[in-house]
Amino acid sequence: MTAPSVTIARAAGRLSRRLGRGGGTSLPGKVLLKLRPQALSELGRELPRGVTVISATNGKTTTARLVASCAREAGWDLVANTSGANLLSGVATALLDAQGRRPAPEAGLFEVDEAALVEVARQLRPRVLLLMNLFRDQLDRYGELEHLAALWTRMVAELPASATPVLNADDPAISALGAGRRGVLTFGIDDTSVALDALPHAADSTRCRLCAHPLTYDLVSLGHLGHWRCEGCGAARVSPDVRATRVTLHGATGIAVRIETPQGPVEAELPLPGLHNAYNATAATAAAIAMGIAPDAIARGLAASPAAFGRGERVTLDGRRLVLLLAKNPTGANETVRTVLLDPEPPHLLIALNDRTADGHDISWIWDVDYEPLLARAASLTLTGDRAHDLALRMRYAGHPAERMTVIPDPEAALDHAVATAPAGGTLYVLPTYTAMLGLRETLVRRGVAEAFWRER
Numbered sequence: 001m002t003a004p005s006v007t008i009a010r011a012a013g014r015l016s017r018r019l020g021r022g023g024g025t026s027l028p029g030k031v032l033l034k035l036r037p038q039a040l041s042e043l044g045r046e047l048p049r050g051v052t053v054i055s056a057t058n059g060k061t062t063t064a065r066l067v068a069s070c071a072r073e074a075g076w077d078l079v080a081n082t083s084g085a086n087l088l089s090g091v092a093t094a095l096l097d098a099q100g101r102r103p104a105p106e107a108g109l110f111e112v113d114e115a116a117l118v119e120v121a122r123q124l125r126p127r128v129l130l131l132m133n134l135f136r137d138q139l140d141r142y143g144e145l146e147h148l149a150a151l152w153t154r155m156v157a158e159l160p161a162s163a164t165p166v167l168n169a170d171d172p173a174i175s176a177l178g179a180g181r182r183g184v185l186t187f188g189i190d191d192t193s194v195a196l197d198a199l200p201h202a203a204d205s206t207r208c209r210l211c212a213h214p215l216t217y218d219l220v221s222l223g224h225l226g227h228w229r230c231e232g233c234g235a236a237r238v239s240p241d242v243r244a245t246r247v248t249l250h251g252a253t254g255i256a257v258r259i260e261t262p263q264g265p266v267e268a269e270l271p272l273p274g275l276h277n278a279y280n281a282t283a284a285t286a287a288a289i290a291m292g293i294a295p296d297a298i299a300r301g302l303a304a305s306p307a308a309f310g311r312g313e314r315v316t317l318d319g320r321r322l323v324l325l326l327a328k329n330p331t332g333a334n335e336t337v338r339t340v341l342l343d344p345e346p347p348h349l350l351i352a353l354n355d356r357t358a359d360g361h362d363i364s365w366i367w368d369v370d371y372e373p374l375l376a377r378a379a380s381l382t383l384t385g386d387r388a389h390d391l392a393l394r395m396r397y398a399g400h401p402a403e404r405m406t407v408i409p410d411p412e413a414a415l416d417h418a419v420a421t422a423p424a425g426g427t428l429y430v431l432p433t434y435t436a437m438l439g440l441r442e443t444l445v446r447r448g449v450a451e452a453f454w455r456e457r
């Protein structure tokens, strides 16, 4: 598509970049959609291998990078959106930027915000739609989980028969989206060694989607994900098509997985820590299989993918290793806690809490996070962000003495304090909410130790 609207929208992007407004990752798309509302479906149709769309409360950015890495290993030329630019306008901007690229991209790969997903899917008509999980997140922005689940149910039902929904069998709400539909590909974790002892406090949808009877879990892996069944109506987790049969957690540095697929096994070591990344790897494998990518390319792609910014990303500052683990909702925060606890050393911690629009104004979720085991082992604790004092209160209620934590609301000063507290050659775990992560990364970029996000590949 070459139309005056494309030219104008691109000029807007160049201007935005020149003015330094966030790399112009969504403005050109906004302009384009204003000038040409049908642009998304027009640009999407030009991609011969079609479009893959990924959505979830947690893990979509990392998983999109893993799928992109697999597709590249298979020799595909992709157009993908930058993490963060995951609304309609961000997707449009990515498609716009790819116009005129030689060789022309063959396929689209987009991670999309949960609330924006229905509209993006309606316009882009994805060939593969990967839906990973629905956790409670930023209630003041999205309304209830139930509402989103109802919208997604209709969206999946309205997909053309040629499209493949790729659904998480371990999430009862996601699994239910495929009811009565043919051609669904399911994924899940079968390795029983990953089990939690009980449903965490933050677990969300633990009632049957069909009859509302409380679900029984034979295994809880993460949040409300696991091997579930309903004693009310007999509904149960299906045995997934793509299943992780072996998950090995290498401390806080990486994982190894063996994943069975209908096309053969995938074995890979990933530099991404924690069980949540085993879910991301399994989801990415399932999506790649649905796209027609071979297991050997998937294995290479998983192994080659670097961390997405702020999600297990590592940088070195003043001789200390910083591990950035985004924690923006109770389930995500519980997984970061679990991941940090994999480190045998007592961890040095910097936890940052903001309550801006992209974080959600309601911070009551911190009371659902099980910080206690982390605090019991913490070597040092620095709290920062707009709501640093609320965090301090939370930690006091967890029984952590005031004299063993430092509250510095200014993030840069807090970062310097936390880095100075960790020993040279040691590791500092940074657990920020979304805008706090962006702020801390800006500091790291300014100090020359991290890449600006719109340049990441």
Ligand SMILES: [Zn+2]
Pocket: 208, 209, 210, 211, 212, 213, 230, 231, 232, 233, 234, 235
């Ligand atoms: Zn039931």
